[in-house]
Amino acid sequence: MQSDLRTKLMQALSKANGTFISGQEIAEYIGCSRTAVWKHIEDLRGEGYMVEAVRKKGYRIVSAPEKVSESEIQFGLETKALGKMIHYQESVESTQKIAHQLANEGAEEGALVIAEEQVSGKGRLMRSWHSPKFSGIWMSLILRPKIPLHQAPQLTLLAAVAVAQAIEDVTELQPQIKWPNDLLINRKKVTGILTEMQAESDRIHSVIIGIGMNINQQKEDFPEDLQEKASSLSIESGVKISRAKVIQRVLLRLEDLYTLYLQEGFMPIKLLWESYAISLGQILKASTVNDTIVGKALGITDAGVLLLEDDQGTIHSIYSADIEIQ
Incomplete structure (x- = not known):
């Protein structure tokens, strides 16, 4: 209340x-x-x-203070549902972990978990995610889509498009998407997306979309091993960025695309995703759990699977892998 x-x-x-x-x-x-x-x-x-x-x-x-608290985000928020319920904490282990708990307890669709820092943030394949205080966006959004289980990965691609659009709205930067879940600017990573699902064999209970964005970090704020691979919107634009404004635009773009997706399916999202994709037509090295495949990126399927054509003309379906642009 x-x-x-x-x-x-x-x-x-x-x-x-x-x-x-x-x-x-x-x-x-x-x-x-x-x-x-x-x-x-x-x-x-x-x-x-x-x-x-x-x-x-x-x-x-x-x-207003430079925080990403409930009040700061809701002051100017234009969405109808996403972000209307916000769970804010200054420091957490992981926003994903809290979002899973809230989803289990019946949190409504659009509930947002956000923190000023994560001390145990994670990315794909359980890798750690560098989440320092007051400089980035570390948030998890609860969705409850009525879609088949096999379509859930499409929401990762949808989220990537929404974040790319939001970055364009707030800055003059031109983000690109690297399959499946990274956003790059000048070939350096600024955003990672982690989508997790709570489901039974026949239906989805919730999809938790975790978004980590580097906003106002400077080069020295990153560990040495990340300084040549990672960047922030502030580094790339040369100005300080309002984190709350970025969050508001991400939520608005997400809501618009999510509505479109539920009404018209994945095709319009796929076309938008491909317009931002850095990897299409490029030679990629895909390192999977069991193999390494080098080939030309042909595109993605309707399920969000990456298609690589090797030098023998064989087309490989890549479901999960680390991708390097050759």
């Missing part, structure tokens, strides 16, 4: 767009007393918001 009131308060202040909105208007909008409005405003001030209050005019937000 308190979370719903906070969401509506942030919506009211956001719609005012920097102008004053009266306490009475806010109270009517969120369905509480003016005293309760005042208490919520004081809570915002305690979180670092500068809220101006003028008698007979009301309240307006002058500035």
